[in-house]
Amino acid sequence: MTDEPSVPTDYAKTLFDLTGRVAVITGAGSGLGAAMAIGYAQVGVDVVLADINMDGMKATRATVAEQGGKAEIQKLDVTDRAACFALADKVAASRGRVDILVNSAGSAFRSPAEEFPEEKFNFILDLNLKGTYFCCQAFGGKMLSQGKGSIINIASIGSFTAYPWASAYLASKGGVLQVTKALALEWRDRGVRVNGIGPTLMESPLTKAAGQKTSITADWIKARMLRPRLGLPRELIGTAIFLASDASELVTGHIVMCDDGYMTQ
Structure with a gap:
């Protein structure tokens, strides 16, 4: 590939081709992570x-x-930094490289801020923010050694705006936004792109476990949706493929919103 401002023959044909690339997806046991893992497998x-x-x-x-x-299964607690690095070593040794990392492991807990339990606050920050950061460090290091890679962090509409009874979650996803920007800034000149996906309220086990479908939090969000429906995990697959592929070569440090227009307001 040259830097000439022309379009080579068949240039566009391979932009989205991910055949043979190696992807690690955290939180792949359910919800968004599972959907993106299945979607990646479908394209090779x-x-x-x-x-x-x-x-x-x-x-x-x-x-x-x-x-x-x-697909290969690897048990991983993303809040265990040593375990993240150990898995990065294992995948790099067995596959020879790591091309894509999707940080989808996460959780939520609903409580008014003045009553928010310390142990739940710590749990949410540890899993959503520190877990994302540790995996970025571990797998990003392999990508830096390769000189190429794409990291995709799962952010949220809550990275940019607030809603009630979700203070720890909002803090964690605001942190994911800033981590994404910081790592993109530091790593772009060494070939590694770091972006995120910002979903709307999704139909997933996490939303059900947090009681969002009938909660103060969910009611607040749904009242402000442009369409009265939750997002589906499979609706993130296209964006995940785009951000992992050469089609997004100039995209780094951004959260691509899959919010059905929520943030236009």
Whole structure:
């Protein structure tokens, strides 16, 4: 590829081709992580599923297999920095490289701010923010050694705006936004791009577990939606493919919003 301002023959044909690339997806046992893992496998990506949810990962792997793909399961607690680095070493040794990292592991807890339990605040910050950062460090280091890679952090509409009973979650996702920008700034000249996806309120096990579908938090968000429906995990796959591919070569340090227009208001 040259730097000439022309369009080479067949240039566009391979922009979205991810065949044979290696992707690690955290939180791949359910919800958004599972959907993106399945989507990557459908386009020929060598998928490594990482989660503490072994049963969930087995279900994701089974779906990948049913559709003709392959996926490997690796148990990972993303809040354990040493474990993140150990898995990065293992994947790099067995696959020879790590091309894509999707940081989808996360959780939420709903409580008015004045009553928010300290242990829940710590849990949310540790999982959503520190877990994302540790995986970026571990797998990003492999990408820096390669001189190329794409990291995709799962942010949120809550990275940019507030809603009630979600102060810890908002703090964590605001932090994910800033980590994404900071790492993009530091790593772009060494070949590694760092971006994020900002979903709207999604139909997923996390939203159900947090009670969002009938909660003060969910009611607040749904009242401000342009359309009265939650997002579906599969609706993030296209953006995940774009950000992992050469089609997004000039995109780094951004959160690509998949919010159905929520942030236009």
